[in-house]
Amino acid sequence: MHHIRDDDLAAMDARYRNMMINSLSGFKSANLIGTSNANGEFNLAIFSSVVHLGSSPALVGFITRPNSVSRHTLENIRLTGHFTINQVSEDFWQAAHQTSARYSAEQCEFEQTGLTPQIIDGITAPFVQESRLKYALTLEQIIPIDINNTLMIIGRISHILCDEQAIKNDGYIDIQCLDTVMVSGLDSYHTGSRLSRLSYAKPNMALRKLSLDGQPETNLT
């Protein structure tokens, strides 16, 4: 096993270190965040830091920097209090990656990448039409992470749009059948291949494989 110590990290080329450290957290979700400014102009940016916070209330967070390439996302959320999160699927993963280019405020990422904005129910933040699982959020809180000048943006889910076929009997959404992609490092994209669903773990009780609908299938061998 290769052993890297904090002295080695400090001495690393900054780009090499950035690539390596970004690989450590494991596979990361790939999501497009849609916002609108005061003039109704749309912004779209890819994020790999969306994280589940809780189900009741339904809260999701993501990490950003105040002055990053995605600063328009943050500005628009502060201004309007609304955003959408759209899972990236295999149909448009390259266009999703292209949203990370440093476009000017006047350049709309939808137009530049060929993705299609979608508006429903008077929500001013745009969804991505091509996304097969997406939701609208209302800003709840922005938490500063002072240690490295990042922010955690927390939203409450108000609307969910999902391909009907992916919703299973117990509420599980089969995001693999939606061809949802994920990221590793900064720039590697992957699809998922299911091992299995597993039963709720209890002490001294053998795990069982579950069907996609959450029904016990077989004992593990």
Next chain:
Amino acid sequence: MHHIRDDDLAAMDARYRNMMINSLSGFKSANLIGTSNANGEFNLAIFSSVVHLGSSPALVGFITRPNSVSRHTLENIRLTGHFTINQVSEDFWQAAHQTSARYSAEQCEFEQTGLTPQIIDGITAPFVQESRLKYALTLEQIIPIDINNTLMIIGRISHILCDEQAIKNDGYIDIQCLDTVMVSGLDSYHTGSRLSRLSYAKPNMALRKLSLDGQPETNLT
């Protein structure tokens, strides 16, 4: 598309809602967090909320609840200031899931699940021997997320252990070749299948596929 509104969410059965909301953030990393108490007794618990925060300094965070089944992880980190994060791979994904059972403080998850503790360089928090990419962290900050009584635990990376073959020329770690697994929802495990690495996106510049070492290969068609 199935459309779920916040009224529908409020009216849902709590377990159904929990399963559904946990599916929304996309594929999630699967990591085992190792800690030690004051008596040197080890704890191990699986988390799907590990998130990259920054590379310089190298910071990683995760979300937990004060009174959850993983409360021993939090207690030990508060007490000792140290923890390890170990990527879960296909060799031991079922044992990793089993660590989520509600064991008593006296029951060691390593013994109960058959995983092997590994100690290096006098770091008191145990690694998982079976893990092929793992790192030790020093507690930097615990940020309360008051809105739903969760916490974000932030650690600074001090040691990284990684299979040599997975580290590429530009610092990217090929976690797919390590058979690293991911989670969707609460209980579905998946391996990754690479689409490609992509070049850094710039306005008005075509994306290129990159080799595993980060070298330009072909223009996208």
